[in-house]
Every structure is written in C-alpha cells, then in structure tokens.
Amino acid sequence: MSFTGLSAFPLTPQHGGEIDELAVTALVRRLVAAGVDSITVLGSTGSYAYLDRAERRRVIELALRHADGVPVLAGVGALATRDVLHLTEDAQRAGVSGVLLAPVSYQPLTHDDVAGLYGDVTANLSVPLVVYDNPGTTHFAFTDELYARVAALPHVASIKIPGVPADPAEAAARIRSLRSILPGHVTIGVSGDPVAATGLVAGCDAWYSVLGGTLPEPALRITRAAQAGDTSGAVEASGHLRPLWDLFARHGSFRVIAGVAEELGLATRPCLPRPLLGLPDADRAEVRRVIERLELR
C-alpha cells in the first residue's frame, strides 16, 4: 500500500434508515472490477460522520470481504478523541490497510488541539494514517506549518489536500512547495474532483476521489493518463466532465454523486442519512440530463 493512484471513496447508501448492505457490497465490487488502486470507505462521501460505531464496523467488514485484495482504507473521524481511538481500534482489528482522519470540529479547534489529536491517535496506531484536510466540512484550516508538524508523527503516510490552484504552473509550484516541507515518505493526494487532473499533472501522488467511488472508469481515465505523463489526455478527460463539475460546484459533490448513484440504480432513493435530503426534483432532472449527455454508467 503506497498511497498513490486513484483512491475511490464510495457512498454508504442507506435504505429505510439502515445501511443498505447490498448497495455497499455492489459498490465495492464495482470499484474492484474497474481496477481502482484503493478503496476508502467512510470518507465524507461515505457519510462516516452520521453513522454509529457498529455501522462503521459493518461497512469496513463488508468492504474487506469484497475487496479481493484491493487495499481498503477507512475514515475514523469523530468529534471526541475518545471516539476516534475506538473507531481506529475497530478499523485496525478488522484489517484495514490504513485510516483516514479529519479534524472534525464543533468548538473551533486550535492548532495545538489538532496536533494533539493526531498525536493521540498515531500513538495507538499500527497502520498508516492519511491526514484528511477538508475545511468545507471540518471548518478547520491547516497551515503548511501544521502539515509539517503532523506529517512528522509516526505512521503518517499521506496528506489529502483540499485542492490545488486551477492554473497549472501555480498548482505545480504549490505541490513543490508542499513537498519541500514534508518528509519524503509522505505522499500528497489531491481532492476536489474538478481540479484532480490539474493536481495529478502538477505532481500529486494520489487522487482521493468522490467521482471514483461511484464512477470509477472516468476517474481512472484521468488518473492513468496523468500517471503516463499524458498531460493533455488527463486534462481533456477531465474537461469532458465539465457539466458534472458544474453540478458539483452548484450543489456539492456529495449530494450530486448520491443523485447519480440513485439514478444509475446503485442506491435507492433516498440514500442519504437524514437530516441530509437528496437533491430536489428540478436538480435531479439536471443530474439525469448530465448522465445521459456524458453517457455515465
């Protein structure tokens, strides 16, 4: 497990207020069949923040059972450090290849709080950890100094950054600068799907992908082109998805990809945990049009 390439983040669809185990299983098999490099269950896309400990254990078990050797990572974030430690223990015992941890917040967190959280968790860890920087959900902003401080902890293997500048030269400069402050063994993974091609071309080692968790094939086209040094191929494959990126920008990638999964029959509507409602009908119609136009399946 080297924390490179395409890490696919599947949804955890619900059905009648419970986890839809058949849908989870089918999504994992779909990702394995497509040939993703790793599967990260219980990311933000996997609704981890809304699931209890038993449910999170169950999702990990299902993923491991059907992963057919593809490395499985699992999100272990929670508000209280105590809960993060329990979830981490569960994930390790089940046999994950790594854990993903975001500094989830209710009270605004200080840099010392966050460094302490990663310190507490890595002190009890036997698998690699991905630092999950997702300010849109955590409302915590890492600085480069804090990246460096956390990346120096044992077991830290990768940082999932929220995005890169849209301009290719600026993106490359950003990744160079970030790499200069991180230990050599810590990979950099881009998220924010619309800029993923730019990020990979700019030198990111991995793409932590919402798209790839439901639609692995277009995500793999972008990833493999970038890995082969085919910059224009990666950028074109991403540009082809512009109508989807526009929907992501308008409604957030999470609700759009849930709508896509429902439309494609990969989940039953409504598949999100309340209070999160799916897209309203008018926006759903637009999702359908984009699916048809881009021939997504």
Next chain:
Amino acid sequence: MSFTGLSAFPLTPQHGGEIDELAVTALVRRLVAAGVDSITVLGSTGSYAYLDRAERRRVIELALRHADGVPVLAGVGALATRDVLHLTEDAQRAGVSGVLLAPVSYQPLTHDDVAGLYGDVTANLSVPLVVYDNPGTTHFAFTDELYARVAALPHVASIKIPGVPADPAEAAARIRSLRSILPGHVTIGVSGDPVAATGLVAGCDAWYSVLGGTLPEPALRITRAAQAGDTSGAVEASGHLRPLWDLFARHGSFRVIAGVAEELGLATRPCLPRPLLGLPDADRAEVRRVIERLELR
C-alpha cells in the same frame, strides 16, 4: 416554564476522561442557590457534542436530581436525525422541562434539511423546544424566513439567537422585526454574553448564558436590572465585566469559562474533552488576573 429570564448553561467538567459527576452536581447546586430562572445542561458550554448517549442521560439525571424545582432544559443536538430522536426521547423520559436543538452540521445543510430536522423532532415531542441558532459551532446560518418556518412547528417555544447589534437602537429594531415574524408565544433569547445586556434591554425575553452557568451572580445582576427596566444598571453591570468580555472575544467564551471554573476550583484541570485543550499557561495567567480584578467567585 416560560422561557424567560436567565437560563444558565453549565459546563460538563471532565476528570480523567470521564464526566466529573461531583463537579456537575456542585455546578447545578450553585446555580439553584443563586436563583437562576432555568438551567440548560448539555448546551455548547456543556460539551454535548463530545458526549455519548449514556453520558448525556447521566448529566440530565444529575441536573434533575439537584435542581430543586428549577426547570432543567437539555441540549439534544447531533449530526444524524436518528441520534437526535434518541437523545430527545431520553431527555423527555428523564423529565426535562424542554429541549434545545441546534442544526449541527458536517455536510453543509440546506434550509430544507434544517426545516426537515425540526419537523422530524417536533413530530415526536411532548415538551417545548428551543431553536438553537449558533453559527459559530454549527456553520449554519438561519434566515428570518427559516426562523418563521421553524417557529410555526408545534412545541417550538423559544429561539436562541446568536446576538444583537451592539448599538441599542439597532438592537431594539432587530428584536421588533424578529418578533413581527414569530408567533406570539415564541420567546426570543439572546446569547453572546457580551451583548446580552443590550439584547435584554432591546426586548429579548431571555438570556441563554455561558457566564451564568459558572458565575450566576453577575449574570443575574444584569438580568434583574434589565427586567426591572433599569437600563443603565444593566448596561453598567455588563460594562463592569469588560475585561472578561475581552477574553471571550480573544479565546471564545467556552475555553475562557472552563479556565475560570478550573481557577475557582469548580472543575479540575484539564476539564475539557480532548481534543479540546484548555487555555495555555500565558492565557491562564490572564484569566487569573481578570478573576482577581473583578473579584469573581
């Protein structure tokens, strides 16, 4: 229970990673002895977001056992609606006089999500509900339109607003305007302690108070003056606390009041749930100076 006057929000101090039951009990008795109008356990100040279901049930039980007839409200917020429903059921069964609910978020919430959350919860409710608008922790911004939509639901008794404009005339205009869109039986409670005197003078019915949960006497001086129509008395009593408000502005009221409680021996250091660290030593020294200067006890 009329959702007026001073509602005091005590901390839920921890000791060695567990709830410090003696400290919780002592805080509740302190508030009762001071004569607050209600006690709201498990508010943001009470760390509700970091406690599990059993702990939250225990805090409610302790508060009710020692409240000596003072109405006890309890926060029931959680990310997943399912959990909010369980917590609400627990609080009702224990015998609270009301529940307090904030739209806690991980994925950004839409107005429809939030209206749906309050709809789901009030449909299962037998006690009054306080709508808890706290954008600093929930990252959700109510509009007046949404206030009106939620306030029209059954059992909604009060809205805890995040503050009022510092200018007295603007504050009064704001409360008049808010009252014009709310049903007559729904009270308006101010929070944001530094503007509480302004809010009460401007016509707020209640003060949902961080200060009052640890230092009820200065909070009562402000409240009783405002209730008696003694505007200058209320404003002066609040102005006297300026050094404390300055600390609140710099470090957030939550960490400062936890430091005050530790300094006064009402909690043992560190009393906050990890990953939340107490104030660093330099800031603690300043808390001590303010306690001495204002003769807080």
